[in-house]
Structures are given as structure tokens and as C-alpha cells.
Amino acid sequence: AELYSCCENTNPNAGISEKMFGHPTCGIYGYSHLTGGFAGGQAEYARVVLADANALKIESDLTDEQVLFLSDILPTGYMGADMCDIKDGDTVAVWGAGPVGQFAMDSARVLGAEKVIAIDKETYRLDMAAAQGYTTINFENTDVRSALLELTGGRGPDKCIDAVGLEATHGASHVHLYDRAKQAVRSETDRPHVLRQAIMSCRSGGVVSVIGVYGGLIDKFPAGAWMNRSLTLRTGQCHVQKYMRPLLDMIEQGKIDPTRIITHRLPLTDAPTGYDLFKNKQDHCEKVVLTP
Numbered sequence: 001a002e003l004y005s006c007c008e009n010t011n012p013n014a015g016i017s018e019k020m021f022g023h024p025t026c027g028i029y030g031y032s033h034l035t036g037g038f039a040g041g042q043a044e045y046a047r048v049v050l051a052d053a054n055a056l057k058i059e060s061d062l063t064d065e066q067v068l069f070l071s072d073i074l075p076t077g078y079m080g081a082d083m084c085d086i087k088d089g090d091t092v093a094v095w096g097a098g099p100v101g102q103f104a105m106d107s108a109r110v111l112g113a114e115k116v117i118a119i120d121k122e123t124y125r126l127d128m129a130a131a132q133g134y135t136t137i138n139f140e141n142t143d144v145r146s147a148l149l150e151l152t153g154g155r156g157p158d159k160c161i162d163a164v165g166l167e168a169t170h171g172a173s174h175v176h177l178y179d180r181a182k183q184a185v186r187s188e189t190d191r192p193h194v195l196r197q198a199i200m201s202c203r204s205g206g207v208v209s210v211i212g213v214y215g216g217l218i219d220k221f222p223a224g225a226w227m228n229r230s231l232t233l234r235t236g237q238c239h240v241q242k243y244m245r246p247l248l249d250m251i252e253q254g255k256i257d258p259t260r261i262i263t264h265r266l267p268l269t270d271a272p273t274g275y276d277l278f279k280n281k282q283d284h285c286e287k288v289v290l291t292p
């Protein structure tokens with residue numbers, strides 16, 4: 001079924017994830033003990049298990065930087081758009097203009113979206129999106145839902161992609177205070193701000209596609225809006241292996257240029273600096289490439 005991230009056989013800690021999620025999840029590199037406790041690939045050498053399925057041999061003369069993101073974030077952004085079932089002429093709104101969001105925007109365009117709208121508060125990230133011809137909304141100084149309705153003749157975007165997940169920044173509102181109180185007593189683990197806003201903004205009959213990661217429990221999920229307005233909610237850890245080959249073809253054909261998001265190149269020994277720049281959005285950091 002090509003649901004690689006639902007694999008039932010690659011997570012040696014399946015019991016832990018089963019307790020948390022009801023069923024076991026797959027093993028993932030560098031993604032905590034919940035998904036197997038496998039070390040990530042940010043080392044001089046990495047052992048690739050089940051290499052016939054998990055490694056892609058690059059036979060053309062593409063550079064490492066052109067193909068590097070095929071291992072995670074490019075397929076993730078693409079899956080976000082793919083799950084939207086985009087039709088020619090669709091308007092697609094993407095929350096989050098980080099690396100994953102930028103790739104979701106590029107993928108939405110490749111898949112036929114007429115208008116792509118980027119939502120974030122980091123102006124340099126919005127500028128990167130604008131440079132590709134996408135419309136931008138700064139959520140710090142704009143009411144996002146109203147702006148989206150205005151851009152779509154009052155209906156809302158046909159498709160909405162959450163490329164932010166549980167670390168979303170909240171706006172100031174009474175719901176924010178409610179969330180803070182619940183989080184303080186550990187009875188709400190994730191920040192559902194973007195998910196709620198995407199559901200409330202999406203046009204009736206549209207699709208909300210979630211590739212930002214959620215890990216636990218959220219409150220005030222707008223089930224009524226979801227049900228009564230026939231919204232489709234789709235999500236998943238990326239089924240990377242499904243998308244690697246077709247995306248490699250798109251890179252070769254020049255349809256997608258993954259290198260456009262690289263802002264910093266550092267040696268592996270400077271990895272802590274790279275993480276710091278990325279996490280704190282310093283020096284207009286969008287994506288750091290580490291060279292072993």
C-alpha cells in the first residue's frame with residue numbers, strides 16, 4: 001500500500017508507541033525511542049538498514065545538495081500537497097514557511113495549484129516564498145482567516161496544509177489562555193493553533209492536510225466544522241520511500257529545485273552552531289547543510 005511510515009516491523013520499541021498511539025508506529029532514524037531509538041544520519045558514516053528499500057542510488061550527475069532532501073523534507077512537503085488532491089486552479093494555503101512548508105508550496109504549484117498562500121511571521125521566510133511568486137500573510141499583524149477569505153472571494157482556500165505542527169505560536173486570544181492553563185497541568189501536550197485555524201479557514205468540502213508533527217493530545221478540536229462542512233483531514237509521517245524516485249525525476253527535469261532553501265553550509269563539527277541558528281531563526285536561517 002506504500003504506507004511505509006505505517007510499517008509494523010521496523011520499530012523495536014513498538015510497545016511504547018502502541019501505548020501512546022493505540023497501534024505501533026514504524027522505526028524512524030533520529031526520532032526518539034518511541035520510533036525505535038535509531039541514531040540519526042548526522043554522522044560521518046551511517047549504517048542504512050534494509051538498504052534495498054531505504055537507500056536510493058543516484059546514477060545521474062546531480063550534486064549531493066540537489067538530492068540530499070529526498071531523504072525527508074522534500075517528500076514530506078510533497079506528501080502534504082499530494083494528500084490535498086489538488087485540481088487545476090485550486091488555491092492552496094500553507095501554514096509555516098520553514099523548509100517543509102516551502103517544499104509543500106513548490107509541490108502544490110507543480111501539482112496544479114493556481115494560487116499558493118504562505119503564512120508565517122518570519123519576514124525573511126515569507127520573502128523567500130514571495131520570491132517564488134506566492135502570496136504571503138504575516139500572522140503577527142494580520143487576522144489569518146479574514147485575510148484568507150478576502151483572497152478567495154469569501155470562500156476560503158480549497159486546500160490547507162499545516163506545515164507547523166505542535167510547536168505553533170499562538171496568537172493572543174482567550175483560547176490561548178485556555179491552552180496555556182491546560183498545558184501547565186500537563187493535560188494538553190500539543191499546541192493546536194494552526195490545526196484549528198486551518199479547519200476554520202478551509203472552504204466547505206476542502207482538504208486539510210497535516211504534515212506538521214503532533215505527538216500527544218489537543219483540546220478544542222473543531223469537530224463540528226470538520227463534520228458539518230464535509231472537510232477531509234489527511235495526515236501521516238511521510239511515506240518517504242513512495243516519493244523518492246518520482247521526486248528525483250522531477251529534480252532531474254528541473255521542475256523542483258530543492259537547493260533554493262539552503263542558506264547555510266557548515267562542517268559537521270559546527271553542527272551545534274547550525275542547530276542554534278536554525279532553532280532561533282538567526283542570520284535568516286532557513287536550512288543548514290552539514291558536510292561530514
Ligand SMILES: NC(=O)c1ccc[n+]([C@@H]2O[C@H](COP(=O)([O-])OP(=O)(O)OC[C@H]3O[C@@H](n4cnc5c(N)ncnc54)[C@H](O)[C@@H]3O)[C@@H](O)[C@H]2O)c1
Pocket residue numbers: 072073076095096097098099100101119120121122125139163164165166167168169170171193194210211212213236237238239
Ligand atoms: N510528517 C512528516 O513526516 C514530517 C517530516 C519532517 C518534518 N515534519 C514536521 O514539519 C514541521 C515543519 O518543519 P520545518 O523544518 O519546516 O520547521 P520550522 O520550525 O523551520 O518551520 C515552522 C514554521 O512555522 C512557523 N509558525 C509557527 N507558528 C505558526 C502559526 N501559528 N502560523 C503559521 N506559521 C507558524 C514558524 O515561524 C516557522 O517558520 C515540523 O512539525 C516538523 O517536525 C514532518
